[in-house]
Amino acid sequence: MMEFNKQDTIAVLVGGPSAEREISRNTGGAVAEALSSLGYNIVKLALEPKTVAAQLAALKAKAVFNCVHGLYGEDGRLQSILEAAGLPYTGSGVLASAIAMDKAASKRFFIADGISTPACLIFGKADLKDKGACLEKIRAKFSLPVVLKAASQGSSIGVAIVKEEAALAAALEDVSHYSEEVVAEEYIAGKELTVAIMEKEGEPTALPIIMIAPHSGAYDFHSKYTKGATDYLVPAPLKEEETAAVQELALKAYRCLGLSGVARIDVLLNAEGTPFVIEANTVPGMTATSLVPKAAAAVGIDFPALCALILAGAHY
């Protein structure tokens, strides 16, 4: 645990080059406001990769609260700049961030550790030169619907749930524009869950599970970011043994990827009660209405207290 004096300058980093920069500004605004309300000396800084190290030095920042989603903020690049600058930062380290951001790399880690995750095929750059061959492999392994995902995107961008054969080729073409690798994944029908993990005295601990119930039936960009489009139930109304299995799986996934600080693990639970990890989010949204704050509130941790706990976990 890091101890910061309230006079120390804490930089809240926001923005960045990814498509999620708007969402990052909301996260950063909420975090900055919450920490300021506790008396911390906060400076909000828009991430400019080339100059961020010099800017942080000029501010004499003592630590960074990272609110940059996606490119740079969530993929290990920013973490590597901060390591070089010797500045403590919130969340996961360089390698863990890079693996978690990449859905193909994450799958390889989950599979190697025997962690329950939907069956998949991973197509690399060379494979994708022959889309026809990829399609044949997909058809041979999966029945529809099948899920196609760009390896390195978030916020449901570059994710296609293909329900009809006629849409498969175009979906593969489209998804492969977002990334050099594509994951084709078995579709899991069932409950959509997410588990926030926090470190308590250095030990990863699962917060109450959140069940996500989009009114449209699909948890896409619209359902994620439109007010009232999705119901969030916390704690998720599951059987006791399902809750235990989902939390245990989320903790396994967290450890498997080597994550630290707060992370959110997305899990699908099928009708038989078997949970599957789909991905890890290492810079989860942190507005007052985001999922991690909802889970923390369910155990009595209010939003400013949550931000202070995350800051105290900053490391390098």
Ligand SMILES: Nc1ncnc2c1ncn2[C@@H]1O[C@H](COP(=O)(O)OP(=O)(O)O)[C@@H](O)[C@H]1O
């Ligand atoms: N294997 C799957 N089976 C069914 N639905 C899926 C599957 N993978 C993803 N989805 C749906 O697509 C959404 C986005 O996928 P996810 O892998 O979490 O990527 P991201 O959140 O980074 O866009 C999920 O929240 C879920 O609703």
Ligand SMILES: [Mg+2]
């Ligand atoms: Mg997700």
